[in-house]
Amino acid sequence: MVIDSHCHLDLLAKKKDINQVLLEAAKAQVAAIVVPGINEQNWLTINKLASEHAMVYFALGFHPLFLKEVDNESIIRLEQRVAELKNNRKLVAIGECGLDFYQGRENELLQKSLLIEQIRIANQYQLPIILHCRKAHQDLIALLKQNPPLYSGVIHGFSGSYQQAMDYVNLGLKIGVGGVITYERAQKTRSTITNLPLESLLLETDAPDMPLYGYQGQPNEPKMVNLVLSSLNMLRSENEQTVTSQLLKNSKLTFNFCD
Ligand SMILES: [Zn+2]
Known part of the structure; x- marks a missing residue:
């Protein structure tokens, strides 16, 4: 058994039949x-997907690349939603939130203040x-040291150095391993993932x-998480069984999945 800890099923639904994808x-x-969650527009959709399909869980938050419609009341509405869904076991996290300076630092302050607010809500x-x-x-990393998430979480789609990864691990966070490790040219990330604690x-x-x-040009799908696991197995020194069961355990612990 494997868990796909990060999949935009609502966006995939625009390209593929979701029942088939889940099957x-x-x-x-x-x-x-x-x-x-990405923004307020997708919260309802993903909540609905989770209520319709036993294997689907969701998170609520503001993605740093989709902040156009964020206003002063946005965080209040997020907090209200989370409070309403407090006893819904399908709501398993806050996010995805964070920092993205790929296109520059124009809205750096907005990104940072929204992230701090989302960490506060996650902790609360x-x-x-x-x-x-x-x-x-x-x-x-500097922001997280000042505003530590108290209930763990994940730095998703990680690519970077061992030292950067360990900074997150030391803050109690997990490292999200995705398709990047299937590329031979991703040497730095591959060596990082090879050497990190398996528990992280x-x-x-x-x-x-x-x-x-090998699948460039096609929409990625949750079933592919198995191939990410195969690549991980090729990198790690532990036996396949150990890697598979530890990775399942890591997801279950992080998101508090009930069996
Ligand atoms: Zn994402």
Whole structure:
């Protein structure tokens, strides 16, 4: 059994029949899929997907690349939603939130203040946090040290150095391992993932984005998480059984999945 800890099923639904996608995921031993929130527009959709499909779970938050419609009341509405869903076991995290300076630092202050607010909400409701980071590891690590998430979480789709990864691990966070490790050219990330503690890793696809090596040009899907696991197994020194069962355990512990 494997868990896809990061999959934009709502975006994939625009490209593929979601019932078929989930059927194939189940056949491929995918036990659960976590669908991150992006902005207020997708919260209802992913909540609905989770209530309709046993294997689908979701998170609520503001993705740093989709902040156009964020206003002064946005965080209040997020907090209200989370409070309403407090007893819904399908809501498993806050996010995805974080910092993305790929296109520059124009809205750096907005990104940072929204992230701090989302960490506060995660801590208040005892939820883990799903973090997104591009071109911002230094800023993100500094911000997390000042505003530590208290209920763990994951830095998703990680690519970077061992030292950066360990900074997150030392903050109690997991490292999301995705399709990037299927590419031979991703040497730095591959060597990082090879050397990190096995207890710190989670599997993900980030579907429909981040196609695996050999599948470029096709929408990525949750069933592919098995191929990420195969690549991980090739990198790690532990035996396959140990890697598979530890990775499942890591996801279950992070998101408090009930069996
Ligand atoms: Zn994402």
